[in-house]
Amino acid sequence: MDGGEMRLPSFTLHRLPTLADHLGGGDRPAAAIPNPIARHPLYHPSPSFFISDNDVAFDPSGVRAAIVTCGGLCPGTNTVVRELVVGLWELYGVRAVFGVRNGYHGFYSEGEEPLPLEPATVRHWHKAGGTALGASRGGFDLARIVDGIERRGFNQVYAVGGDGTMRGLVEILREARRRGLAVAVAGVPKTVDNDVGVIDRSFGFHTAVDEAQRAIAAAHVEAESAANGVGLVKLMGRSAGHIALHATLSSRDVDCCLIPEEDLYLRGPGGLFEFLYRRLKRNGHVVVVVAEGAGQRLIPRPTCGEQRRDESGNPAFLDVGAWLKAELRAWWAEEHAGEPLTVKYIDPTYMIRAPVLHAAGALGDPRRHGRVPGFVPGPINGNYGYIPVDEVAEARNPVDTRDHKWAWVRSVTNQPDFAQSTEDKALAGLYKAV
Numbered sequence: 182m183d184g185g186e187m188r189l190p191s192f193t194l195h196r197l198p199t200l201a202d203h204l205g206g207g208d209r210p211a212a213a214i215p216n217p218i219a220r221h222p223l224y225h226p227s228p229s230f231f232i233s234d235n236d237v238a239f240d241p242s243g244v245r246a247a248i249v250t251c252g253g254l255c256p257g258t259n260t261v262v263r264e265l266v267v268g269l270w271e272l273y274g275v276r277a278v279f280g281v282r283n284g285y286h287g288f289y290s291e292g293e294e295p296l297p298l299e300p301a302t303v304r305h306w307h308k309a310g311g312t313a314l315g316a317s318r319g320g321f322d323l324a325r326i327v328d329g330i331e332r333r334g335f336n337q338v339y340a341v342g343g344d345g346t347m348r349g350l351v352e353i354l355r356e357a358r359r360r361g362l363a364v365a366v367a368g369v370p371k372t373v374d375n376d377v378g379v380i381d382r383s384f385g386f387h388t389a390v391d392e393a394q395r396a397i398a399a400a401h402v403e404a405e406s407a408a409n410g411v412g413l414v415k416l417m418g419r420s421a422g423h424i425a426l427h428a429t430l431s432s433r434d435v436d437c438c439l440i441p442e443e444d445l446y447l448r449g450p451g452g453l454f455e456f457l458y459r460r461l462k463r464n465g466h467v468v469v470v471v472a473e474g475a476g477q478r479l480i481p482r483p484t485c486g487e488q489r490r491d492e493s494g495n496p497a498f499l500d501v502g503a504w505l506k507a508e509l510r511a512w513w514a515e516e517h518a519g520e521p522l523t524v525k526y527i528d529p530t531y532m533i534r535a536p537v538l539h540a541a542g543a544l545g546d547p548r549r550h551g552r553v554p555g556f557v558p559g560p561i562n563g564n565y566g567y568i569p570v571d572e573v574a575e576a577r578n579p580v581d582t583r584d585h586k587w588a589w590v591r592s593v594t595n596q597p598d599f600a601q602s603t604e605d606k607a608l609a610g611l612y613k614a615v
């Protein structure tokens with residue numbers, strides 16, 4: 182991070198007032214009524230449960246709930262949707278639950294009517310990866326989305342998505358309030374990158390880390406089976422290195438983990454290639470895990486030069502794995518001509534986020550109990566809390582390279598600290614500013 186201090190926002194956990202305290206103002210959907218759970222024969226929440234017995238703002242018979250899934254796929258998304266539907270239906274007696282198709286534009290696109298959902302519809306959804314409702318990027322037309330919510334009479338909206346989805350949800354919430362609509366809007370943070378701020382992690386993140394193990398193990402086999410074998414694995418995660426970091430710790434076969442939060446340089450004293458050469462001489466093979474967002478400032482951009490973006494405006498990355506492989510081979514030919522080198526590059530990409538959730542993710546549970554308008558439930562330091570959706574939407578969650586986990590990676594891999602200051606690298610003529 183350019184040698185500067187990394188500032189991470191600090192958050193103080195407050196004990197939130199109960200739902201009834203939030204029923205003032207324009208979003209009072211209805212007079213508070215006895216909580217159906219209190220009378221439910223099979224459900225006895227613990228005394229410290231999120232809500233009290235009389236904390237319900239909606240008469241279940243009047244609820245029309247919409248569930249939408251947005252952004253990239255993440256293991257467990259179907260589980261969350263299933264839990265929301267079953268909980269609303271069985272515990273709260275809601276009989277009008279709808280699945281919005283293919284992300285935010287499903288609120289307004291012609292010919293994609295929201296799908297009526299009930300327990301029988303979603304019964305097996307948790308056994309499949311991806312999202313049965315479909316997801317998308319882009320297509321966020323605020324006026325048309327809120328028109329769609331208003332036209333269909335939705336008075337509860339659950340958005341399952343990552344940082345982008347949460348930012349969109351803040352806009353929807355504000356527009357609904359501006360129009361005086363009695364709509365409870367709740368976010369369910371979902372991202373395989375774990376780059377949604379404030380919460381400890383998103384459901385599905387550990388499954389992605391698990392799935393990455395197969396690619397790392399294959400890279401290790403390939404590297405061990407060749408003279409000077411290099412196994413190179415690129416892992417997704419956008420501009421955060423959480424998947425690469427955790428996959429490295431889980432594997433123990435990794436010699437070097439490269440993440441976007443740590444600058445790196447390739448050639449010269451203390452550089453990556455010198456380290457890899459020494460490790461190859463010692464062990465005969467190396468495994469390198471590189472996060473897709475690492476090294477982007479070093480990779481020469483195509484002549485057109487401008488930053489490509491996806492439909493949601495997220496930056497599209499240059500392939501750091503292919504670049505590293507090419508650069509290493511070129512350096513080796515210059516510095517160690519005649520010595521054998523084998524580089525096997527593995528990019529599992531979508532294979533780590535498309536599978537079904539490994540753990541029995543029951544994370545839908547807190548979502549359906551606490552719809553404090555404008556808040557997002559999620560685990561914070563191991564406790565479930567409610568976080569204002571605009572805080573979640575704006576909080577970034579980079580890897581904190583000063584904390585114990587990154588130190589743990591460095592102790593496991595014994596990799597050097599490539600994050601020299603830019604000035605040092607410029608002096609060493611190693612840093613090609615692009």
Ligand SMILES: Nc1ncnc2c1ncn2[C@@H]1O[C@H](COP(=O)(O)OP(=O)(O)OP(=O)(O)O)[C@@H](O)[C@H]1O
Pocket residue numbers: 251252253254255284285286317318319320321342343344345346347348349350352371372373374492493495
């Ligand atoms: N600042 C924003 N304001 C309004 N809508 C947004 C904003 N950023 C993203 N969106 C919309 O939210 C949806 C999802 O965003 P995006 O594609 O960035 O994925 P995400 O929610 O961040 O999930 P993931 O990072 O896991 O892929 C898209 O429809 C996108 O248009």
Ligand SMILES: O=P(O)(O)OC[C@H]1O[C@](O)(CO)[C@@H](O)[C@@H]1O
Pocket residue numbers: 252253254318343372373374417418419473491534
């Ligand atoms: O789904 P797309 O548009 O190919 O985007 C891939 C991106 O989505 C994610 O899986 C989730 O944001 C990222 O890790 C990855 O870079």
Ligand SMILES: [Mg+2]
Pocket residue numbers: 252343344345372
């Ligand atoms: Mg995102």
